[in-house]
Amino acid sequence: MQVVRSDLVRPWLATAARLLLGGVLVVAGVLKFPDPAAAVRSVRAYQLLPEPLVAPVAFGLPAVEVVVGLALLAGVAVRAAAVAAAVLMVVFLVGIVSAWARGLQIDCGCFGGGGQVAAGETRYLSETLRDTGLLMVALALARWPHSRLALANRLETPTPMSTTP
Amino acid sequence: MSTSSKKEAARQRIAEKRAAEAAARAAEQRRRRTVVGGVVAAVVVVVAVVVAVVVQTSRTSTAADAARPGGTSAGGNGYTFSVGTGPVTVDVYEDFQCPNCKAFEDAAGATLEQLQQAGTVTIVYHGMAFLDSSQNDDYSTRALNAAAVVASDAGTAAYQQFHDLLYAHQPDERTGSGLTDDQLIAYAEQAGATGEDVATDIRDLVYGDWVEEATDQASKDGVTGTPTVLVDGTQLSDLSADGLRTAVEDAAA
Missing domain, CATH: 1.20.5 (Single alpha-helices involved in coiled-coils or other helix-helix interfaces)
Known part of the structure; x- marks a missing residue:
């Protein structure tokens, strides 16, 4: 009975994980487009990248977030998108934790904004916990990518030999 | 078989x-x-x-041939305005819409100007504009542009006076709709900028590109929040009048 139930439940959990992770990535990416100058300042505030790389990362990273997020929402290339999302989360975590460790006073700029924060109003702990949680979700989804309501399920040509994975 | x-x-x-x-x-x-x-x-x-x-x-x-205001700090990067001749340099990074900047100006602005008038400090104003919104009709940008127009037209003493007027009349960041261009023009005149182009330069955002570059320059300087105050290059953590006076005395000693 246990096995049957987990087979029924797990694809729906994967769907929930896809929607959560994809939704967060799309929103985070889209919010960085309206004010590109702020995106540049936000990336520069981490003081990790040489100046020539700051703008390309500030403009390119949101595009990657949106593409990966849309793939997760639609349910195509779910495993690859989940792995990409996990990599993104690791990159964000490295940035946030290093800023924290260096004592920088910045906002992570995760959902837009220019990285400015009033002294004493940094939220490193909550930012770290949030991204760690999302990293766990991404890794679980990469391990069990099969989900309900996925576009890929419809594109898949049904082969007579195949059994449901 | x-x-x-x-x-x-x-x-x-x-x-x-x-x-x-x-x-x-x-x-x-x-x-x-x-x-x-x-x-x-x-x-x-x-x-x-x-x-x-x-x-x-x-x-x-930004356009390479963008208009640049006159009166910027001698030997500076073209994005700052200096007042005074004192040996201790106090760099002030501010946004005219930033409430914490107003709090600093209310608490320590008068002390800073006294120290400048006494010949102890040179104040270097670094304007930033990152609090634009549709609600405040991009007030941060309009205010810094107007301040640059004032400095260009009437010098840095007028910039300082205009700066003080804008903080004294700062609109609320969340609910305010920014000062109107007409109000900015009136304060510019009050500060001594009476040239015939002042009103049009304020309305037309003549230094709009320069404002963007100035904001980017502050970020390149490592500023991630306002107000950021440096006393001879060292960031001031106690933004009270006493904190400022102590830091300046230490730097002068």
């Missing part, structure tokens, strides 16, 4: 062979689908990144 069982065995071998071939075909199909999918995904990501970088770069680039 009987004939029928031999036939049976042969049939089974053929069936097994066919099944193996079908499995191989399916595996090949899956592999091809994975490769094609991977290539498509990579192309989509690369195209999205290239388009985003190109579009956003063009949106953030």
Whole structure:
């Protein structure tokens, strides 16, 4: 009975994980487009990248977030998108934790904004916990990518030999 | 072995062979689908990144021949205005819409100007504009542009006076709609900027590109929040009048 139930439940959990992770990535990416100058300042505030790389990362990273997020929402290339999302989360975590460790006073700029924060109003702990949680979700989804309501399920040509994975 | 069982065995071998071939075909199909999918995904990501970088770069680039205000700090980068001649340099990074900047000005602004008038400090004003919103009609940018117009027209003492007027009348960051251009023009006149172009230069955001560059320059200077106050290059953590006076005395000693 246990096995049957987990087979029924797990694809729906994967769907929930896809929607959560994809939704967060799309929103985070889209919010960085309206004010590109702020995106540049936000990336520069981490003081990790040489100046020539700051703008390309500030403009390119949101595009990657949106593409990966849309793939997760639609349910195509779910495993690859989940792995990409996990990599993104690791990159964000490295940035946030290093800023924290260096004592920088910045906002992570995760959902837009220019990285400015009033002294004493940094939220490193909550930012770290949030991204760690999302990293766990991404890794679980990469391990069990099969989900309900996925576009890929419809594109898949049904082969007579195949059994449901 | 009987004939029928031999036939049976042969049939089974053929069936097994066919099944193996079908499995191989399916595996090949899956592999091809994975490769094609991977290539498509990579192309989509690369195209999205290239388009985003190109579009956003063009949106953030400022004109090379953009208008620049006069009266900026001698030997500076063209984005600051200096007042006073004292030996201790106090750099002040502020946004005219930033409430914490107003709090600093209310608490320590008068002390800072006394120290400047006493010949102890040179104040270097670094304007920033990052609190624009549709609600305040891009007030941060309009205010810094107007301040640059004032400095250009009437010098840095007038800039300081205009700066003080804007903080004294700062509109609320969340609910306010920014000062209107007419109000900015009136305060500019009050500060001594009476030139005939002042009003049009304020309305037309003549230094709009310069404001963008000034904000970017502050970020390059490592400023991530306002107000940021540096006393001879060291960031001031106690933004009270006493904190400022102590830091200046230490730097002068």
